[in-house]
Amino acid sequence: MASEDSIQPDVHAAGRPRPFTRARARPVTVWLLFLILFVQGTATAFTALGSFFGSDTAVLDAAGVAVMLVVYLLAAVALVLLGFGLFQGAPAARTPAMVIELLLVIVSVSYLAQGVLVVGLLLMIPAAAALVLGYVGPTQRWMEAGRRDRRR
Numbered sequence: 621m622a623s624e625d626s627i628q629p630d631v632h633a634a635g636r637p638r639p640f641t642r643a644r645a646r647p648v649t650v651w652l653l654f655l656i657l658f659v660q661g662t663a664t665a666f667t668a669l670g671s672f673f674g675s676d677t678a679v680l681d682a683a684g685v686a687v688m689l690v691v692y693l694l695a696a697v698a699l700v701l702l703g704f705g706l707f708q709g710a711p712a713a714r715t716p717a718m719v720i721e722l723l724l725v726i727v728s729v730s731y732l733a734q735g736v737l738v739v740g741l742l743l744m745i746p747a748a749a750a751l752v753l754g755y756v757g758p759t760q761r762w763m764e765a766g767r768r769d770r771r772r
Contacts, residue, residue, distance in 0.1 A: 644765060647758035650707065656750045657703030657717060660724075661696045668692035695720075706754075711763045718754050721747040 672689045680688065699720065705713030724747035731740035753759060 644709070644762065646707070647762050649753045649756050649759045650762055653717075653750055653753040653759065654703045654707040656746045656753070657699050657706065660746060660750075661699030661703065664699065665693055665696035668696065706763075709763060709765075714754055714763065718751060721750045721754070725751065 668689055672685065698716070702713045702717040702720070706717060724743050728740045728743035728747065731737075731743065
């Protein structure tokens, strides 16, 4: 604790709640949305790194492969950061996250049309679930409450 004549105030003095104790309870839908985005981002990163280091056949030259690795890793980082943003209640993270999920649904339809059912379903089911979870009532109410808290 800071003394009374200290220049720097003690923001966690007795009687003042710590910031994380004032956090609003997250609904299950927000937890699931965060989990889906986190797993998608992590899987994208590991798949990109695995194909970069474990593949001998190359359709692209070395520079093309390196650029594709960077693009996939940036997408993976974006998914994880958007998941954390939604978990923290940032309403601005919902739109880019939902656009990415919509693109994943579109890509999964092309896999399903080609007859690659396993890959198509592995892409479609979590993306469709994230799209629904992003706009259900509990998620919207929780994010709207966060928006009101930030205005104060």
